[in-house]
Amino acid sequence: MYNSKYVISGLVIFLAVFSYPFWGNLASKDYTGPKLSLPADQKQCIEPVEFMRAEHMTLLNQWRDSALRDGKRVYVASNGATWEASLQKTCMSCHTNKAEFCDTCHLENAVEPYCWTCHVPPKGNE
Amino acid sequence: MKRSRRQFLKVASLSVAGLGAQLAAGGVTKAAAAVKPSYKEDALALKAKRWAMVIDTREFASKEDFDACINACNFAHNVPEIPGKTEIKWIWKDAYEHTFTETTNKYQSKEIEDREYFMLCNHCENPPCVRVCPTQATYKLENGIVAMDYHRCIGCRFCMAGCPFGARSFNFTDPRPYIKEINPKFPTRMIGVVEKCNFCVERLDEGKLPACVEAAPGKIHFGDLSDPESEVRKLLEENYTLRRKPALGTEPGVFYII
Ligand code: SF4
Ligand code: SF4
Numbered sequence: 024m025y026n027s028k029y030v031i032s033g034l035v036i037f038l039a040v041f042s043y044p045f046w047g048n049l050a051s052k053d054y055t056g057p058k059l060s061l062p063a064d065q066k067q068c069i070e071p072v073e074f075m076r077a078e079h080m081t082l083l084n085q086w087r088d089s090a091l092r093d094g095k096r097v098y099v100a101s102n103g104a105t106w107e108a109s110l111q112k113t114c115m116s117c118h119t120n121k122a123e124f125c126d127t128c129h130l131e132n133a134v135e136p137y138c139w140t141c142h143v144p145p146k147g148n149e
Numbered sequence: 150m151k152r153s154r155r156q157f158l159k160v161a162s163l164s165v166a167g168l169g170a171q172l173a174a175g176g177v178t179k180a181a182a183a184v185k186p187s188y189k190e191d192a193l194a195l196k197a198k199r200w201a202m203v204i205d206t207r208e209f210a211s212k213e214d215f216d217a218c219i220n221a222c223n224f225a226h227n228v229p230e231i232p233g234k235t236e237i238k239w240i241w242k243d244a245y246e247h248t249f250t251e252t253t254n255k256y257q258s259k260e261i262e263d264r265e266y267f268m269l270c271n272h273c274e275n276p277p278c279v280r281v282c283p284t285q286a287t288y289k290l291e292n293g294i295v296a297m298d299y300h301r302c303i304g305c306r307f308c309m310a311g312c313p314f315g316a317r318s319f320n321f322t323d324p325r326p327y328i329k330e331i332n333p334k335f336p337t338r339m340i341g342v343v344e345k346c347n348f349c350v351e352r353l354d355e356g357k358l359p360a361c362v363e364a365a366p367g368k369i370h371f372g373d374l375s376d377p378e379s380e381v382r383k384l385l386e387e388n389y390t391l392r393r394k395p396a397l398g399t400e401p402g403v404f405y406i407i
Pocket of ligand 1: 273278
């Protein structure tokens with residue numbers, strides 16, 4: 024091979040840089056999710072936490088369609104409890120701290136939902 | 150080892166099928182573990198086949214009479230008070246000749262001509278606003294209410310052009326700074342969407358009469374137009390009433406006792 028000295032060292036450097044995300048992460052600490060401020064007086068959300076974490080937007084979309092189009096404004100949760108299908112009246116009455124609940128996680132995940140251009144966040148968190 | 154094309158295709162298709170089956174099975178178990186949504190109506194919800202409103206215009210004289218209703222509606226729905234041409238109106242008052250444009254006789258009762266009249270969305274039976282909305286952001290419910298889903302409104306304003314009653318307003322600016330006191334139980338709107346009276350569908354669904362009706366007891370009546378025994382039907386039988394622009398055929402659901 025011509026210039027094997029340069030080619031091989033070039034390849035080694037390239038591979039080292041290219042695979043940085045892998046070995047860089049191995050060396051660093053484990054990722055920890057953001058610290059959210061949770062309602063102090065509640066033990067659990069309306070549905071299991073894994074479901075809420077992954078699917079809350081789907082659920083809110085269903086709430087909207089059910090309330091506005093079908094006039095069915097009562098949500099029957101999987102444990103049988105009933106809730107008013109309303110972001111402001113139900114969700115935000117427990118999650119009164121939008122900045123340290125919604126925003127913290129959305130920021131971490133680089134999503135910018137525009138719920139709050141219309142929906143009113145709880146007082147004191149504007 | 151040399152593979153024939155045939156062998157290769159066999160192996161490849163089997164592995165794709167296997168992968169697909171695994172994904173599908175995973176998907177199914179995941180869906181089964183997920184939450185099954187179920188919704189129902191509030192037990193208190195007020196129901197009707199065709200909601201209608203009867204306004205006793207003889208009962209509204211002073212500014213306070215009108216303001217009681219207007220303020221109740223504005224607070225209930227976070228309606229901003231924007232001065233000038235970009236104003237937002239859900240319920241407002243205007244002169245006789247602007248309200249009943251088709252019934253302006255040259256010589257008639259001075260008292261009736263000088264009275265002021267409430268205007269709001271008529272929740273028409275044949276609503277042109279619904280026909281022209283390209284996104285179905287505005288739609289007619291089974292109970293006759295012409296409702297809106299602000300999430301879907303793209304601000305094209307076809308509905309404003311379609312409505313012959315001027316019942317719809319457009320948000321030319323962010324309305325929030327113009328809302329005196331924000332009601333945390335109802336959303337506001339944002340710049341670029343249209344809004345209007347919703348016959349208080351959110352209140353009816355939880356068993357309450359509309360805010361303007363509640364603010365004017367005995368002056369504005371609300372009930373089921375399809376029920377001959379209802380209060381509104383009795384009032385229509387006993388009193389002379391007008392509707393706005395009846396010749397257009399939109400069949401308004403707001404009646405005025407003259
Ligand atoms: S009054 Fe106007 S906005 Fe209301 S239903 Fe009739 S056409 Fe639509
Ligand atoms: S029915 Fe409700 S939304 Fe319509 S004008 Fe009256 S208070 Fe406002």
